Amino acid sequence: MSLPLHIGFIMDGNGRWAQKRGVPRKMGHEAGAKALEKIIDRCRTLGIKCATFYAFSTENWSRPKEEVDALMSLFDRYINELHRKISSGEADVYKDVRIRFIGDLSVFSEERLERILALEKLTDRQTDGLCVNIAINYGGRNEIVSAVNRFIQENPGVPITEKELSLRLYTDGCPDPDLIIRTAGEMRLSNFLLWQSAYSEYYSSSVYWPDFTPKELDVALDAFSQRTRKFGNVAK
Ligand code: FPP
Numbered sequence: 001m002s003l004p005l006h007i008g009f010i011m012d013g014n015g016r017w018a019q020k021r022g023v024p025r026k027m028g029h030e031a032g033a034k035a036l037e038k039i040i041d042r043c044r045t046l047g048i049k050c051a052t053f054y055a056f057s058t059e060n061w062s063r064p065k066e067e068v069d070a071l072m073s074l075f076d077r078y079i080n081e082l083h084r085k086i087s088s089g090e091a092d093v094y095k096d097v098r099i100r101f102i103g104d105l106s107v108f109s110e111e112r113l114e115r116i117l118a119l120e121k122l123t124d125r126q127t128d129g130l131c132v133n134i135a136i137n138y139g140g141r142n143e144i145v146s147a148v149n150r151f152i153q154e155n156p157g158v159p160i161t162e163k164e165l166s167l168r169l170y171t172d173g174c175p176d177p178d179l180i181i182r183t184a185g186e187m188r189l190s191n192f193l194l195w196q197s198a199y200s201e202y203y204s205s206s207v208y209w210p211d212f213t214p215k216e217l218d219v220a221l222d223a224f225s226q227r228t229r230k231f232g233n234v235a236k
């Protein structure tokens with residue numbers, strides 16, 4: 001079976017999962033964090049090289065304050081927990097896993113940024129296994145514009161190339177995603193990895209993200225292995 005090197009995940013349906021159970025939306029996000037850990041573990045054991053998870057978009061700030069606060073508090077707890085688990089060597093799930101946070105992180109408090117950097121530093125030598133990118137305050141358009149602006153600043157008056165732009169994206173170091181999975185039956189990109197997904201295969205799973213198990217991932221990977229990728233060429 002041909003496996004993707006890089007998978008992007010649009011973790012959708014936490015709210016509907018909670019609604020179906022008559023519990024607050026934030027419970028859906030909490031359940032989503034548990035599903036995330038199981039999927040990271042499955043990606044790691046399968047030998048996937050990169051997995052990018054869309055956790056909070058540049059547009060998600062427009063959600064009710066209560067939900068945004070609950071998500072930020074969940075991210076803080078998740079970062080602390082990960083730091084504790086990895087530094088104590090307690091959990092196998094993060095063995096050889098490199099964690100990166102991608103997006104415009106400049107909006108976050110110094111305290112949150114420090115915790116993020118400490119976690120990244122703890123895992124930054126684990127370059128042989130799975131690289132996990134957690135996208136927070138991430139937007140594909142914002143990413144492209146900031147890459148272009150960085151290039152202009154570094155090379156005034158020089159026309160930018162596709163290669164130079166790619167080198168300045170948050171996902172630098174990871175190949176373009178071969179597969180993008182979105183849960184909850186939705187079929188939109190929602191500003192996720194716009195540049196990188198030019199030739200990605202898409203897969204829509206009908207289950208809500210908290211119910212997206214490693215088994216569901218295997219089903220998606222099976223579907224992926226049956227796709228014929230042409231990259232603009234004809235089928236060979
Ligand atoms: C979209 O579902 C989901 C989000 C905006 C948040 C994603 C966050 C997690 C999965 C939490 C775990 C992440 C980390 C890094 C700990 P939705 O709320 O829009 O669902 P709905 O469309 O059913 O309302």
